Amino acid sequence: MSKFVISATLLLGMALCASNPAQAVDAKQVFEFYCAQCHGLKGDGKGINVGPDFATDPRNFTIAKDMEKRTDADIEGVIKDGGHSISKSPLMPPWGATLSAEEVHGLVGYIRKLCQCKAK
Amino acid sequence: MRLSSITTFLVAVVLAATAGNSLAAGGNALFKKNCASCHYTDGPAKEKTIADQLAKKGPELWYAGSKFQKPWLLAWLQNPIPIRPMKYNSLTEKNTGDHPKLSAGDAAAVTDFLMALTSTEVKAGMLNAKASVMGRKIFIKDMPCSGCHAYAIRGEIHGGKSGPSLIGASKRLNPDWIYAYMANIKVFKPVRDMPDFSGALATNELQDVAAYVATF
Numbered sequence: 001m002s003k004f005v006i007s008a009t010l011l012l013g014m015a016l017c018a019s020n021p022a023q024a025v026d027a028k029q030v031f032e033f034y035c036a037q038c039h040g041l042k043g044d045g046k047g048i049n050v051g052p053d054f055a056t057d058p059r060n061f062t063i064a065k066d067m068e069k070r071t072d073a074d075i076e077g078v079i080k081d082g083g084h085s086i087s088k089s090p091l092m093p094p095w096g097a098t099l100s101a102e103e104v105h106g107l108v109g110y111i112r113k114l115c116q117c118k119a120k
Numbered sequence: 121m122r123l124s125s126i127t128t129f130l131v132a133v134v135l136a137a138t139a140g141n142s143l144a145a146g147g148n149a150l151f152k153k154n155c156a157s158c159h160y161t162d163g164p165a166k167e168k169t170i171a172d173q174l175a176k177k178g179p180e181l182w183y184a185g186s187k188f189q190k191p192w193l194l195a196w197l198q199n200p201i202p203i204r205p206m207k208y209n210s211l212t213e214k215n216t217g218d219h220p221k222l223s224a225g226d227a228a229a230v231t232d233f234l235m236a237l238t239s240t241e242v243k244a245g246m247l248n249a250k251a252s253v254m255g256r257k258i259f260i261k262d263m264p265c266s267g268c269h270a271y272a273i274r275g276e277i278h279g280g281k282s283g284p285s286l287i288g289a290s291k292r293l294n295p296d297w298i299y300a301y302m303a304n305i306k307v308f309k310p311v312r313d314m315p316d317f318s319g320a321l322a323t324n325e326l327q328d329v330a331a332y333v334a335t336f
Contacts, residue, residue, distance in 0.1 A: 026170075033170045034313055036211055037282035038267060048211050049267050049280030082320075084262070091267040097316040 027106035034095065035107065043114040056089050067115035074119075075108050147233030150226055155181075161237055165310050173311040174209050183239035183308060187297045190235050196292075197227035203292075205270065205281040239300070241307050247295040247331050255332025258325055263317065265329070271336050283314060289336040299330035 031043070038047040038058040045060035061067060078085065079099070083092030095104070112118065151161065160166065163182030167173045184193070200219035207213040222230060259265045268283035277287065301308050303326050305316050317326065
């Protein structure tokens with residue numbers, strides 16, 4: 001009986017988590033909505049905004065040897081505080097007041113998928 | 121004689137007000153029939169998720185009267201030259217400029233209807249267009265505004281494509297709205313691909329950027 005109650009409680013909890021949109025961050029959707037305008041839908045740094053006015057190209061997330069040099073905390077920091085915060089291009093905006101912590105965390109994971117790499 | 125003149129004047133005023141109201145009422149009906157499938161006008165903002173924003177076919181217009189300048193809106197509805205380089209909500213499809221055109225009469229009625237839709241977040245008469253040095257520095261160098269928004273310097277076009285073009289903003293946008301939008305963006309557009317700069321810039325800096333954009 002107690003096993004049944006525990007199992008039922010766990011199942012109910014899982015169902016509630018799955019049905020709560022606030023907890024289900026679709027990192028691909030978040031990336032494509034916010035980041036792809038400059039970093040490109042493939043994350044290759046070739047977004048539609050990139051042109052002659054860009055002093056440097058947006059980061060190409062598919063190059064593993066570049067992305068391995070950055071820790072997850074580095075990536076999270078620049079998403080939140082922008083390029084200015086690390087003396088990089090100010091064209092990378094500070095997204096900290098726009099994105100939730102879950103969305104930023106999800107983006108770090110999605111960027112790691114794009115580079116298929118981890119920090120070294 | 122004098123009483124007669126006053127009476128005539130009062131009748132004229134009442135008729136003019138009635139005509140204005142009926143024009144706006146006609147505009148409401150025209151809008152519902154022709155425009156409401158792409159634009160909503162009953163604020164406050166409804167979008168809660170990215171999916172909500174992506175489901176929209178055109179910008180929300182519930183604060184159109186605070187955002188736009190009336191002469192520009194009247195002319196644009198009759199000759200809708202694209203403002204966004206890209207189709208609304210798209211990073212892959214260009215704006216083909218297929219916004220419906222209205223006749224002069226319909227445009228006048230819809231303009232009256234839209235200009236009556238205002239937001240209390242926008243304090244009127246606070247800002248004027250000004251070629252602010254600080255505003256220019258923030259817009260072009262310190263912040264990423266130019267990365268997404270097109271603008272022109274001495275006829276040469278610069279800037280990105282994902283946001284609405286700011287070329288012609290001096291005729292299109294109300295400077296007070298530009299400031300209010302940046303200062304309290306979540307009220308106007310809770311889910312959008314433009315960052316919230318209210319914490320990154322001080323009030324006077326946001327005002328300088330708004331005044332500078334209003335010169336475009």
